[in-house]
Amino acid sequence: MNENTSSPSLPWYRHRWPWLLMAGPAIVVVAGFVTLVLALRSNDGLVSDDYYKQGLGINQTTARDQAAARLGLQAQVMLGGHELRVMLRAGQAGTTLPETLSLRLMHPTRSGEDQVLTLQRQAGDLYSGRLERPLSGRWRLSIEDDGRMWRLTGDWLVDKAPVLVLPK
Incomplete structure (x- = not known):
């Protein structure tokens, strides 16, 4: 079977x-x-086309930082909604403050989020300007005069500290 x-x-x-x-x-x-x-x-925001020129210009930027230190410049940056205020003080007597300041807000990873503001002098040592977009998170901040003779820089964690004092 x-x-x-x-x-x-x-x-x-x-x-x-x-x-x-x-x-x-x-x-x-x-x-x-x-x-x-x-x-x-996505945008490759960290890649720069003129990286070599930027590398050569590093000596000029450190000279501007040193010029701000020689003048004894101190800035207090305050955020209020869409408005940014800067109180600028000079430690050296006889230093005249400019009528406008240039303020750059640079995002550490997304260059498309960067903002450049022109701050107008309001009264005495107070400057203000309006933001394009609200801020949150970490930012690299640079404040300079129109003649680009001096510069104050610092890192700002906006969510933890709505007020930044430069230099730290």
Whole structure:
């Protein structure tokens, strides 16, 4: 007696093993396309086209920092909604304060978020200007006069301290 007890064979797509084996490479292909889309849509803000010139100019920027120290300049930066106020004081007698200041707010990783403000003198040593967008998080701050003779810089964690004193 020869009895054939084998069950009917199912087609390959009805088994789970081929699908499990194909899932890994399929996930990698999808992740590759997602990475490609993110790379094409995002801005490489940290890459500069003129990095060599910026490297050569580092001596000029340190000279501006030293000029601010010689004048004894101190700034207190205050945030109130969409308005930014700066109180600038000179420690050296006879130093005249400019009518306008240039203030750069630079995001550490997203250059598209950077803002440049022109602060107008209100009264005495108080300057103010309006922000394009509200601030939150960490920012690199640079305050300089219009003649670019001196500069005050610092890092500002806006959420923890709404007031920044420069230099620290």
